[in-house]
Structures are given as C-alpha cells and as structure tokens.
Amino acid sequence: MKSLSFVSSNYNKYLEVQSVLSNYGINVEFASISLNEIQSDSIKNIALDKSERAYREILKPLIVEDDGLFIDRLNGFPGQYSSYIFKTIGNLGILKLLEGSAFRNATFKSVFAFNDGKSSTTFVGETKGKISYKITEGGWGYDPIFIPEGLDVTFGVLQMTNKKSFFSHRTKALNRFVDWYNRLI
Amino acid sequence: MKSLSFVSSNYNKYLEVQSVLSNYGINVEFASISLNEIQSDSIKNIALDKSERAYREILKPLIVEDDGLFIDRLNGFPGQYSSYIFKTIGNLGILKLLEGSAFRNATFKSVFAFNDGKSSTTFVGETKGKISYKITEGGWGYDPIFIPEGLDVTFGVLQMTNKKSFFSHRTKALNRFVDWYNRLI
Numbered sequence: 001m002k003s004l005s006f007v008s009s010n011y012n013k014y015l016e017v018q019s020v021l022s023n024y025g026i027n028v029e030f031a032s033i034s035l036n037e038i039q040s041d042s043i044k045n046i047a048l049d050k051s052e053r054a055y056r057e058i059l060k061p062l063i064v065e066d067d068g069l070f071i072d073r074l075n076g077f078p079g080q081y082s083s084y085i086f087k088t089i090g091n092l093g094i095l096k097l098l099e100g101s102a103f104r105n106a107t108f109k110s111v112f113a114f115n116d117g118k119s120s121t122t123f124v125g126e127t128k129g130k131i132s133y134k135i136t137e138g139g140w141g142y143d144p145i146f147i148p149e150g151l152d153v154t155f156g157v158l159q160m161t162n163k164k165s166f167f168s169h170r171t172k173a174l175n176r177f178v179d180w181y182n183r184l185i
Numbered sequence: 186m187k188s189l190s191f192v193s194s195n196y197n198k199y200l201e202v203q204s205v206l207s208n209y210g211i212n213v214e215f216a217s218i219s220l221n222e223i224q225s226d227s228i229k230n231i232a233l234d235k236s237e238r239a240y241r242e243i244l245k246p247l248i249v250e251d252d253g254l255f256i257d258r259l260n261g262f263p264g265q266y267s268s269y270i271f272k273t274i275g276n277l278g279i280l281k282l283l284e285g286s287a288f289r290n291a292t293f294k295s296v297f298a299f300n301d302g303k304s305s306t307t308f309v310g311e312t313k314g315k316i317s318y319k320i321t322e323g324g325w326g327y328d329p330i331f332i333p334e335g336l337d338v339t340f341g342v343l344q345m346t347n348k349k350s351f352f353s354h355r356t357k358a359l360n361r362f363v364d365w366y367n368r369l370i
Contacts, residue, residue, distance in 0.1 A: 036223045037223065037224040039223065039224050039269070040221065075273040075274070077273035079273070081270075084264075084265075084266055085262065085266075085270075088259055089262050096281060
C-alpha cells in the first residue's frame with residue numbers, strides 16, 4: 001500500500017479526510033505540523049505553496065488542504081482567512097454581520113494539494129448553500145451556521161448523524177483526488 | 186544622499202511615509218510592487234518576510250510596512266488581516282460587529298522593516314484608542330472609525346487638517362526608524 005500523509009494542525013480535518021479515504025482503502029497518516037501560509041486571494045495558491053513547505057518538512061508523499069467559507073453578501077468574507085476569522089469573531093460575528101439580511105448565499109470551498117517532491121497537483125470541491133439564522137449544534141468551525149443547498153439543516157446537524165460527508169466540499173475534493181491517485185499506482 | 190525605497194502597493198501609505206521622512210531630509214522613492222505575504226500571528230514577522238521578498242525584487246535598500254488595527258472586544262480582529270477585511274466588510278462591518286458594545290478599545294500597530302540585502306531591522310509604533318460609533322469623513326482605511334486616546338475626533342478628521350501624523354502609529358514607527366537610520370551614515 002502506498003504511504004500518504006495528511007499535513008495539518010487541525011485534527012478535525014484529519015478525521016474527515018481519513019473517513020473518506022478509508023472507504024477507498026487508502027491509509028492516511030496524520031502529520032501534525034503547523035505550516036506558514038502565504039496570504040493570497042486564491043486558496044489554490046495557498047494549498048500549493050503549503051504542499052511545498054510540507055514536503056520540505058517530511059520528505060514523503062503528502063496531501064494538504066486549504067478551505068474557506070465565501071459569503072456572497074460579504075464580498076467573499078471570511079474566505080481565505082476563515083480560520084483566523086473563526087478564532088476571533090466566530091459564528092456569532094458572522095451572524096451579526098448578516099443581521100437584517102435575507103441574502104445569505106455562501107459557498108464552502110476546499111482545495112487539496114498532493115505533493116511527492118516531484119510535482120504538486122490540486123483538487124477542488126465546492127458546496128453551495130446559505131448561512132443559517134441561528135447557530136446549531138454539531139460539527140466544528142462554520143459547520144453550525146452553513147446549510148447546504150436543497151437541505152434545511154446545517155453541516156453541524158448533519159455531522160451529528162454522520163451525514164455531513166455526503167454533502168461536504170471536502171469530500172468532493174477528496175473524491176477527485178482519489179480518482180487521480182488510484183491511477184498513479 | 187542615501188537612496189531608499191518604500192515598497193508597497195498602497196500609495197496612501199507612501200504619501201504618509203514620504204511626508205514624515207522628508208521632515209528629516211530623507212528622500213524616499215515609491216516602488217509600487219504587490220508582494221506575497223505570509224499568514225502569521227505577528228505583523229513583525231510579516232514585515233520581515235516581506236522585506237526579504239522586496240529586496241529580491243529591487244536589490245536596493247528599502248523599507249516595507251505591515252500594520253493592523255487590533256480591536257480588544259473582537260480578540261484582535263481585524264489584526265494582521267486588516268487590509269483584506271477592510272476590502273470585504275469595511276468600516277460598516279466593524280461597526281456592526283461592535284453594535285451594542287461600549288467596550289471599544291483598539292490599538293493601531295505599525296511595523297517597518299528596513300532591508301539592505303545584508304540584514305533586516307524592524308521598528309514598531311503603536312497608538313491606542315477607541316472605535317467610534319459612526320463613520321466620519323477623511324483619511325483612508327480604518328481612519329474614519331478610529332479615535333486616538335485623549336482626543337474626541339477620528340484619524341479621518343485629523344487627516345483632513347493634516348494632524349493625523351502627530352498621533353499616528355506609523356509616524357511613531359518611522360521616528361524610531363529615522364533615529365536608527367541617521368546613525369547608519
């Protein structure tokens with residue numbers, strides 16, 4: 001079996017990645033490393049750059065992810081800085097910014113970058129939806145305020161019954177990665 | 186006269202830098218370059234890293250600046266991502282996040298990094314104050330919502346009468362730079 005590491009400082013993300021990849025018989029190790037990220041308008045560029053830094057650290061084939069929640073009414077905010085903005089103003093802050101607004105469209109985007117020291121390849125996944133009016137239970141990060149299109153519950157609630165992965169931007173990107181990765185063998 | 190460039194994509198910042206340095210007989214050129222920035226909790230690290238990227242571009246002695254507005258009630262937000270957050274949610278967003286809060290303390294921080302290809306040195310300036318309840322005229326960026334300690338008008342209003350520089354975090358950092366720079370000769 002090929003060896004593959006997921007380099008991240010976020011264990012919740014690792015659990016989601018492992019859960020999807022194990023369905024395809026791919027074993028992924030958690031390499032808990034906090035990497036410098038560039039500031040960029042493009043999460044794809046952030047992921048690519050991060051995959052190169054990560055490879056220099058561990059010198060083994062790896063994947064990294066960068067993701068973000070892009071809210072139309074807020075010009076894409078929190079976007080590529082979702083993690084920092086979650087830690088400072090959190091979901092309460094997002095709901096406050098959208099107070100009084102019925103236009104709540106948002107997109108969760110995920111980019112995985114695979115790097116084996118020879119080249120780096122990216123895989124994108126997106127899930128469209130809306131920002132809820134209340135914070136629900138379940139999940140982590142922005143999960144409790146994001147309702148995927150066609151449903152009436154948040155990622156948080158879906159996570160509690162192990163259904164988030166069917167709708168997740170992260171799963172979509174990972175599925176694209178798996179299609180490609182399995183042809184590498 | 187020694188040659189010195191200010192590398193930035195922000196012409197408003199250049200005008201402020203030039204206005205302060207010209208008082209000391211230092212001539213500074215504007216090098217309009219947009220540089221990649223790392224994501225970091227520390228604006229000092231961002232400025233240091235940026236000064237190295239800038240030197241590789243122009244190969245001449247230079248200064249760069251990184252700055253941010255740190256709001257206590259919002260755990261330091263918008264902080265090191267002040268520029269992105271201004272472009273997305275703007276001053277209206279900041280006021281909305283602080284709606285109903287009387288605790289409005291904030292600090293404007295500026296870090297300049299000088300780089301001549303041999304070494305990089307940083308200079309810090311800070312101005313404490315409060316976030317206003319309304320957006321005023323004048324200035325740019327967060328100037329129209331920041332009231333420096335001891336005054337009752339915003340940086341925006343002060344800028345209109347050319348008084349911002351007496352209270353500015355940027356001026357304080359530049360003064361420290363000048364003290365050091367003039368001894369370099």
